[in-house]
Amino acid sequence: MYYRSSNIAARIFDRQISTPAPGTSVHHARRFYENLVPSYTVYEVECPDHSFRKFTDDGQYLISFSRNHQELIVYRPRWLSFSCNDDDCDKHDLPSKARRFDSFFTQLYCVSLASCNELICKDFFLYMDSNQFGLFATSTAQIHDAPAVGGAVQGVPSIEKITFHLLRLEDGEILDRKVFSNDFVNLTHNMGVFLYDDLLAIVSLRYQTIHILQIRDSGNLVHVRAIGEFCREDDELFLNSNAQDISSSDKNKQHQSTENHVENQMHQGQPHMGNSFLSGIKQRLLSFIFQGLWNEESDDTLRMQRLRMKFYFHFQDYVDLIIWKVQFLDRHHLLIKFGSVDGGPQVSRNADHHPAFVAVYNMDTTEIVSFYQNSADELYLLFEKFCDHFHVTSRNSMYMNFVSSHSNNIHALEQLRSIKDKASNSSQFVKKMLASLPFSCQSLSPSPYFDQSLFRFDDKLISATDRHRQSTDHPIKFILRNYPHSLKFKIKPGAHYFQAVCILNIKMTR
Numbered sequence: 001m002y003y004r005s006s007n008i009a010a011r012i013f014d015r016q017i018s019t020p021a022p023g024t025s026v027h028h029a030r031r032f033y034e035n036l037v038p039s040y041t042v043y044e045v046e047c048p049d050h051s052f053r054k055f056t057d058d059g060q061y062l063i064s065f066s067r068n069h070q071e072l073i074v075y076r077p078r079w080l081s082f083s084c085n086d087d088d089c090d091k092h093d094l095p096s097k098a099r100r101f102d103s104f105f106t107q108l109y110c111v112s113l114a115s116c117n118e119l120i121c122k123d124f125f126l127y128m129d130s131n132q133f134g135l136f137a138t139s140t141a142q143i144h145d146a147p148a149v150g151g152a153v154q155g156v157p158s159i160e161k162i163t164f165h166l167l168r169l170e171d172g173e174i175l176d177r178k179v180f181s182n183d184f185v186n187l188t189h190n191m192g193v194f195l196y197d198d199l200l201a202i203v204s205l206r207y208q209t210i211h212i213l214q215i216r217d218s219g220n221l222v223h224v225r226a227i228g229e230f231c232r233e234d235d236e237l238f239l240n241s242n243a244q245d246i247s248s249s250d251k252n253k254q255h256q257s258t259e260n261h262v263e264n265q266m267h268q269g270q271p272h273m274g275n276s277f278l279s280g281i282k283q284r285l286l287s288f289i290f291q292g293l294w295n296e297e298s299d300d301t302l303r304m305q306r307l308r309m310k311f312y313f314h315f316q317d318y319v320d321l322i323i324w325k326v327q328f329l330d331r332h333h334l335l336i337k338f339g340s341v342d343g344g345p346q347v348s349r350n351a352d353h354h355p356a357f358v359a360v361y362n363m364d365t366t367e368i369v370s371f372y373q374n375s376a377d378e379l380y381l382l383f384e385k386f387c388d389h390f391h392v393t394s395r396n397s398m399y400m401n402f403v404s405s406h407s408n409n410i411h412a413l414e415q416l417r418s419i420k421d422k423a424s425n426s427s428q429f430v431k432k433m434l435a436s437l438p439f440s441c442q443s444l445s446p447s448p449y450f451d452q453s454l455f456r457f458d459d460k461l462i463s464a465t466d467r468h469r470q471s472t473d474h475p476i477k478f479i480l481r482n483y484p485h486s487l488k489f490k491i492k493p494g495a496h497y498f499q500a501v502c503i504l505n506i507k508m509t510r
Contacts (some may be wrong), residue, residue, distance in 0.1 A: 008035040008075045026402065033448040034480060037489040042094065047101045048073075054466065056127045056134075057446055059402065061169050062105060063134070069119040071112050072136060074169060075105040110173035113165055114138040119230065125189040126442055127327060128197045133175070135195065136165045137187050146182075153322055155341045156184050164202070165192075166221055175219025183207060186325075189467065196328035197394050203326050204228070205504055208279060210334070214364070227334075228323075229365035231280035239277070245360060247481040278319065280366070285338070285359060286318055288289070290369035321357065327438035334361045336436045358437055374437075380430045383437070384416070390439055403444045403464055404452040411481070413453040417458075434442055442466070449478060455488065456481050462491070 011032060020028035048075055062075040097103050114120050118138040127136040139162045144159030146231040162180040167173065184206040186192035194201045200221070209228035213221050278286070293310050297303040302405050321338040329335050330471040339356040358379065360369040372379040383390065387407035393400035408415040423429035443466045449455060449466035456479045457463075461472055475490040 008032070011035065015420055024154075026398075027453070029455065030402065030451060033451075034454055034482070034488070037449075038491075039489055040094075041492070042098055042223070045099050053122065053125050054130075056169070057442070058129060060110075060132075060150070061134075062447050063125055064258075065120050065122050066110075069122060070114045071110050072120065072167070072172070073110045074108045074172060076108055078106055080103055080285075081292065083484050101462065102232045111167070111172045113174075117141070120460060121187040123189055124193070126193065127169075128195065128198070130197075130431065131215075131217060131219075131444065132169050133215065133219065134167045135193075135200070136167065137185075137193075138163045139187070142184075144209045150207075152206045152340060153208060158182055159184055159255070162187075164221070166215065166219060168219065169233075175223045178202075180204065189443060190441045191249045191325060194327045194438075195238070195394075196307060196392060196441075197331065198222075199328065201326050201328060201333060201334065203323060205322070205324070208323050210281075210323065210336075221494075225363070227361070227363065228281055231284060248389045262344050279303065281323070281336075281361070282321075284366060284368050285321075288314075288371055289318065292371075300445055321375050324356070325438050327390075327392065329360065331459065332362060334363060335359075336361055336439055344395065358434070368419075374434045375427050376434075377430065380434060382414075383434060390437060391444065400444070403446055404450065408454050411456070421445065452481070454481055455479065461493070 015028075048064075050417055051067060051069070053063040053065065055062055055077075060076065062077060064073045064075065065071065066073065083085045112217075113136055115138075115142050119140075121137040121139055127133075128135070141162045142157045145159070146152075148156075150160070159180075160182060162185055164178040164180075165174055166176045166178075168175055183204050185202060186205060192205065193205045198215045202211040202213065203209075204211065207228070209226050211226050212224040214224050214243060216222055225233065230239075234337060245450075251493050255490065274439040290307070290311055293306055294303060297306055320340065322341055323336055324339045325337040327335050336359045337356060338359065339354055342354065356374040357371060358374065359371045361367075362369055363390060384406060387405045388401075389407075391403065391405060406416040419425075420429055445464045445466065448459075461469065461474075461476045471493045473493075475492045477487050477490045480486050480488050
């Protein structure tokens, strides 16, 4: 086993005289974090009364909101302000200014986003690395018992106004806005919005539409297409033309028949299609399911029996499915989650108990490529072997390629298989694992301290996934994965943990 020195000076010298294997330079550089660990906590820091959201993935900006959820406040880290090179730095007291927030962060600006009766959605923030744009959202209060009018889905709440704001984080200038009226987009932990490179997918749960927008370099939000009721750009034109032809035909029939004159007058000018047509995306889905079952059997008798059992018997269940969540797999394919209305727009702890399906949709051909139930073993095997393909990241975010998963890390894979072996019900385990699909956008932290090749920690207490966890009285320990497998640092949760500022104390051992 190759022994790596705990002396950072020795490791820097070793880096000068040796060259890492091809393709491993980034992994080699990340190993320096085995020496660069938090070793001191500053308590009772004079901190502004803000709601802190997160750092951008490149660490350049700290995003926060005012307590009244009206203003955006952005800080830039000042990085290391104090250092110590003694053998025992813990005995030294830090200067008094180290207990002030502004000693570690500089406020860049404060921008008012919300207006009138809107509030900033504190759980929503997306960062565009290439242009350093930030996407924020403000909204009015939810109306839970809103009537389902205009083609809205019954049971989905409504929000009078949802506004997306595109800002340049360097100076806080608002570049563009996009407003959704009397709609519902699930903004909790970025669930209803997915950003991939310059493409943005926004899911309207209330009207079952996937809005695809493009973020131009100039900072404009340009509408590209809407997937839902229509799939192709000329679908609406074709249906409207067909409806006009049918309406004209009805008018001619009225002149030919006088006994039904009164009844025809009631329906005059209304296209016969009414609400009988399914949405374009739903028709694509039903066609894919039908064709798949049709092609499984060559005998006509067996084919009809299979269709009756697998398609017609569940036809209404398929029709009632609604879109819950969407993510990009690449610039041409979407991973769409379908479920029942009973599942609710908010993800609960028992979300894996609700029937759900995932489909891969090609935006160019408007075809469903594949369709799986959330308990399908085939989908789980794809998830286990190719998890990184589901955690799609922007081509500009190279550091996101080093987030540990069971597809690229043997330790994470062993942990997953251990949980699988302990599961009493294989089907429930598969549902629980696949309940996270599609993944929420920018929900993982690229911090090297979450690299399971470097450190071992209890992922029940802390992990790279951005989500709320129950606080514990026990400290969270980060243990060196390689020899000598020592405890490198620990975090003490609790009320003081959220008010503390951790600084790096580099010990130059001799």
